Amino acid sequence: MIYSIPFYTVIILILVGMYAMIFRRNLIKMAIGLTIVESAVNLFLVTLGYREGGVAPIYTNLPSGIKIPEGMVLPVPQALTLTSIVIGVAILALMLSLSIMIYRHYGTLDSKKVRRLKE
Amino acid sequence: MNTDWLLQHSPALIIALPLLAAFLMPVVDRISRKARNVFAIIVLIVEEILVLFLAYDVFGGNPHIYTMGAANPLTTVPAQAAVPIRIVLEVDAMGIFMAMISATVCLAAGIYSLAFIEEEKGKGKYYTLLLLILVGMLGMELTGDMFNLFVFLEVLTIACTALIAYRSNTGDAVEGAFKFLIISSIAALFVLFAIALLYAQYDLLNMAALASAIQYSNLDKIALVLLVAAFAMKCGSVPMHFWTPDAYSVAPASITAILVAASQASLYALFRVCFSLYGVTLNLSTIGGALIIFGLLSMFVGVTMALPQKDIKRLMAYHAISQTGYMLLGVGVGLYLLAKPEFSTYGIKAMEGGIFHIINHAMYKGLLFLTSGAIFYRLKTRNLNEMGGLGHSMKWTAIFFIIGALAIAGIPPFNGFASKLLIYEAAYKVSPILSIIAMLVSILTLASFVKVFHSAFMGPKIYDVEEVPKSMLAGMAVLTFVIILFGLFPGWVVGNIVHPAAQALADQAAYIQAVIGG
Numbered sequence: 208m209i210y211s212i213p214f215y216t217v218i219i220l221i222l223v224g225m226y227a228m229i230f231r232r233n234l235i236k237m238a239i240g241l242t243i244v245e246s247a248v249n250l251f252l253v254t255l256g257y258r259e260g261g262v263a264p265i266y267t268n269l270p271s272g273i274k275i276p277e278g279m280v281l282p283v284p285q286a287l288t289l290t291s292i293v294i295g296v297a298i299l300a301l302m303l304s305l306s307i308m309i310y311r312h313y314g315t316l317d318s319k320k321v322r323r324l325k326e
Numbered sequence: 327m328n329t330d331w332l333l334q335h336s337p338a339l340i341i342a343l344p345l346l347a348a349f350l351m352p353v354v355d356r357i358s359r360k361a362r363n364v365f366a367i368i369v370l371i372v373e374e375i376l377v378l379f380l381a382y383d384v385f386g387g388n389p390h391i392y393t394m395g396a397a398n399p400l401t402t403v404p405a406q407a408a409v410p411i412r413i414v415l416e417v418d419a420m421g422i423f424m425a426m427i428s429a430t431v432c433l434a435a436g437i438y439s440l441a442f443i444e445e446e447k448g449k450g451k452y453y454t455l456l457l458l459i460l461v462g463m464l465g466m467e468l469t470g471d472m473f474n475l476f477v478f479l480e481v482l483t484i485a486c487t488a489l490i491a492y493r494s495n496t497g498d499a500v501e502g503a504f505k506f507l508i509i510s511s512i513a514a515l516f517v518l519f520a521i522a523l524l525y526a527q528y529d530l531l532n533m534a535a536l537a538s539a540i541q542y543s544n545l546d547k548i549a550l551v552l553l554v555a556a557f558a559m560k561c562g563s564v565p566m567h568f569w570t571p572d573a574y575s576v577a578p579a580s581i582t583a584i585l586v587a588a589s590q591a592s593l594y595a596l597f598r599v600c601f602s603l604y605g606v607t608l609n610l611s612t613i614g615g616a617l618i619i620f621g622l623l624s625m626f627v628g629v630t631m632a633l634p635q636k637d638i639k640r641l642m643a644y645h646a647i648s649q650t651g652y653m654l655l656g657v658g659v660g661l662y663l664l665a666k667p668e669f670s671t672y673g674i675k676a677m678e679g680g681i682f683h684i685i686n687h688a689m690y691k692g693l694l695f696l697t698s699g700a701i702f703y704r705l706k707t708r709n710l711n712e713m714g715g716l717g718h719s720m721k722w723t724a725i726f727f728i729i730g731a732l733a734i735a736g737i738p739p740f741n742g743f744a745s746k747l748l749i750y751e752a753a754y755k756v757s758p759i760l761s762i763i764a765m766l767v768s769i770l771t772l773a774s775f776v777k778v779f780h781s782a783f784m785g786p787k788i789y790d791v792e793e794v795p796k797s798m799l800a801g802m803a804v805l806t807f808v809i810i811l812f813g814l815f816p817g818w819v820v821g822n823i824v825h826p827a828a829q830a831l832a833d834q835a836a837y838i839q840a841v842i843g844g
Contacts, residue, residue, distance in 0.1 A: 221519075228512070234504065241511055248519050255526045283411055284525070287473055291518060294480045298511050301487055305504045312497030323498045324505075324572045 213254040220247035234306045234316045238299060245295045249288050256284030336380045337392040337415040340425065341465050344373055348457035355450030363440050366453045370429075370436045373460065377429040381422045385826050389840045390417040391470075414532055416470030416841060419826035423681070424594045427688045428463040430808065431587040432456065435580040438696055438801025441794070442580055442703060452492065458485035459584055463591040470841060472521045473531050475595060479517060479560075482588055483510040490577040490585075502569075502576035509559055509569045516556035520549040534841035537603050537834060546604075553599045560592035563654060564624040567647045571631075574643035575708065579699020580801070582639065583692035586646055590684055593650065597657060597831055605834035611665045617658025618756070622763060624651030629770045637708045638698045638778060642691070645734065645774070648767060649687045655764065656680020656749045659756055664832065672755045677828040678820055679748030685824075686741040686812060690733040693805040697727040700798055701782060704791040710781045717783035720793050724783045726802045731779060733809050735772035741809050744816030 220243055227240025261280035262273055273279065306316060313321050332339075347369040354365045384390060394413040417425075436456060443449055462482025469475050487510070491503035524546070525531060528539045540546060555566075562570040570589075574582050600613060628648025635641035660677030663669040700723045701716065702708055717724045733740035736747075746768060753760035793799070812819050830836070 228508070237508065241508070241515075244512070244515050248515055248522065251519065252522050255522060281529070283531070284522075287522075287525075290473075290477060294477070294514075297484055298480070298507070301484060302504070302507055302511075305487075305491060305500055305507065308491070308494055308500045309497065309504060312500060321497075321501055321504075324501055324576070 213250060217247045217251045217254070220244070220250070232318045234309060234318060234321070235303070237318070238302045238306065241302070242295070242299055245291070245298075249291055249295075252284045252288045252291065256280065256282070256288075333380065333383055334390075335392070336376050337390050337417050337468055338394065340373065340376050340380065341415075341461060341468065343376070344369060344457040344460045344464070348454045348461065351454040351457065352450050355453075359449075362450060362453065366436055366457075367440070369457065370433045370460075374429045374433050377422070377425050377464075380417065381426055384417055384419055384422045385823060387826075389419070389830070389836075391415070391840055392417070411531055412471075413474050414470040414534075414841060415468050416534065416837070417468050418837060418840065419830040420594070420598075420681075420828075421467045421830075423685070423823060423827040424467040424591065425464050427590065427685050428460060428467065428587050430804070431583055431688055431692050432460045432463075434692060434696070434801045434804040435583045436801075437804065438583075438699070438798050439578075439580045440797040442699060442798055443578060446492070446578075448492075452489070455485045455489050456581075456584070459489065459588060462486075463588055466591045467594055470533050471531055472524065472533055472536065476514065476517050476521060479510075479514050479592075479595070482591065483507070483514060486510070486581075486585060486588055489581045490573050492578055492581065493576070496576075499576040502572040505569045506573040509566070513556035513559045516552045516559075520552040520556070523549040523552075532841065533598070533603055534838045537605060538838045538842055540604070542604075550599070550604055554596060557592045557596035557599065558620065561589045561596060562624075562647050562650055563620050564627050564647065564651070565620075567624065567628070570647055571640045571643040574646065574695075575637055575639040579639070579695050579702060582643075582695040582699075586691050586695065587688050589646070589650070590688060593653060593684065600661070601831045602834055602837045611662050614658045614660070614662030614665065617654050617661060618760070619658075621651045621654030621656075621658050622760070624648060624654060625767045626651070626763065629767045629774070633770065633774050633777075636710050638701065638710055638713075638782070639695065639708050641710075641774065641778065642694050642698060645694075645771060646687075646691055648771065649683070649691065649734065651767075652746065652749060652764065653680045653683050653687070655753060655760065656683055656745075659749070659753050659760070660828075660832075662756055663752065669755055672752045674825075674828055674832065675748055676752030677832060678824050679745050679752060681827050681831070682745035682748060682816075682820060682824045683742075686733070686745050686809075689805050689808045689812070690730045690740075690742060693726060693802055693809065694730040694734065696798070696802045696805070697723050697730060700794045700802070703794055703798070705789060710778060713782040714785045715783075715787040715789065716791070718787040719789075719791050720783075722793060722799050723802075726799075726806055727779060727783065729806055729809060731772075731775035733813070735775060736768045737772075739810075739813050741812035741816065744813065744820070748820075 224240045224243035228237050258280050264279040309321055310316055355362045392415040462478050465478030466475055487503050487507045490506055491500050493499045530536045559566040625648050628644050632641050632644035656676050657680035660673045663673030733742040736742040750761045750764055
């Protein structure tokens with residue numbers, strides 16, 4: 208049961224983030240919602256990579272008594288998470304800079320009022 | 327030059343060349359304006375040649391496998407290796423078919439951009455981002471690895487967003503870019519979550535290895551739903567189409583032409599997931615039926631929304647949705663009929679129609695967007711009511727527009743006719759209603775392009791404008807050449823290019839065999 212808590216957290220975070228993106232009208236809050244969803248997915252990836260009693264696969268720094276390779280953790284989920292975090296930062300930066308430009312042009316961050324493209 | 331060496335390494339080179347060139351671009355930009363233009367065009371031409379060179383070999387029947395970072399990249403990862411995770415590029419006929427589309431459209435748009443963005447600022451960054459879009463598309467199309475697909479999807483997203491907002495001195499460009507970014511980043515997170523679900527069960531990221539190990543558990547079905555939803559969102563199929571007209575209409579015209587190809591890269595990823603990753607044992611008629619319904623809705627909603635538009639690029643963007651519907655219909659009918667053995671020849675025919683339509687659509691819709699950009703270049707407006715009489719002075723643009731409009735409406739000597747006929751024929755086997763709706767949509771398409779042609783090019787001479795610069799005409803001519811070529815020799819194209827691509831998509835066993843059994 209206790210091992211399932213991260214997975215429930217992931218589901219709750221995704222729902223919270225999606226709620227913010229769909230129902231919040233402020234563009235900054237939408238960006239925050241996106242970041243929350245992204246953190247949830249990253250948490251999911253990291254949780255997948257956890258093995259009880261496993262150690263990092265650094266051959267020169269192994270504690271004694273660890274079997275190679277069974278005792279070590281395959282670091283793929285961590286690598287995926289790092290990549291995803293880097294991409295997420297780029298997306299967030301782009302989204303915030305677009306928000307700044309929208310504020311300059313429209314004088315508001317309310318998504319209901321930023322609607323020049325509605326035909 | 328040793329051509330064998332080049333051929334072996336070309337899958338990696340095709341992705342590496344524009345990637346390196348993109349980041350060299352700011353340096354070259356410092357030298358001079360001319361150096362930058364020459365560098366961009368040379369890179370795009372070399373890229374096109376590399377893709378065609380590889381395509382010639384792949385269509386000859388040799389799918390290429392390239393393992394990144396291996397001592398010998400041509401050996402695939404052995405199953406008994408301790409860590410069976412490597413980035414594997416898998417180039418089969420379908421992948422290289424899509425790569426041909428991307429490279430050609432980018433080449434045409436690159437040539438077109440030389441004059442088109444001459445008066446704008448930040449041209450060095452423009453070409454950097456253009457090459458990054460190309461990297462994203464080619465990466466998605468050539469990769470055989472799920473996570474790699476996600477990374478290239480994000481590269482594509484970031485580069486596309488930045489270029490949609492290129493004219494950031496207007497508010498609506500930024501607004502369109504923001505919508506595109508929200509939709510794309512949600513879609514990308516869906517994809518990443520689906521990848522995590524698959525990795526959790528099988529410890530695999532390679533598509534072929536996943537396809538051979540997949541158990542069709544409930545988690546797999548959730549992952550399938552997430553992947554299909556995400557890629558359908560990105561390719562602009564109907565329930566999630568609303569970003570398309572906004573983003574397409576505000577981007578510079580050359581970028582819109584590329585965005586069409588970028589949407590199709592997502593369409594490719596959708597087909598790749600449905601066919602190669604899940605494929606055989608799924609209930610084919612259900613998935614096929616869903617794609618048919620998506621397709622019909624996209625066709626009909628797209629064209630009816632297009633009819634009342636007054637903004638020329640918005641109108642064309644709605645047509646892009648409608649044409650995406652044809653591709654989904656073709657491939658959906660293909661899936662539906664492949665499930666019934668007695669109709670399987672029609673199934674392949676329908677898929678050929680859908681896949682042929684992908685390349686046709688990229689060419690004529692790219693051309694139409696470029697002509698709309700030519701009108702914008704001279705008149706500085708996208709509003710149809712303010713245009714008129716351009717046929718007097720912009721003769722070449724008018725001719726290119728007619729060719730594009732006739733091709734999109736499916737009038738015989740042009741390429742749209744060939745692919746639409748294949749779709750009509752095969753859809754008739756499922757239900758005559760499908761063919762009737764498809765033809766009706768075609769007629770409505772013609773109607774709305776007659777309207778555009780009339781209001782933009784016909785009538786008395788109102789504006790005293792000149793023809794657009796030569797480089798823009800050259801960019802449009804590249805696409806027109808392909809349209810006429812495909813229109814005159816549809817049999818050869820279907821037999822030698824489209825049929826292998828359809829086969830490669832339908833034949834999941836061969837896709838797995840190429841990586842696992844090698």
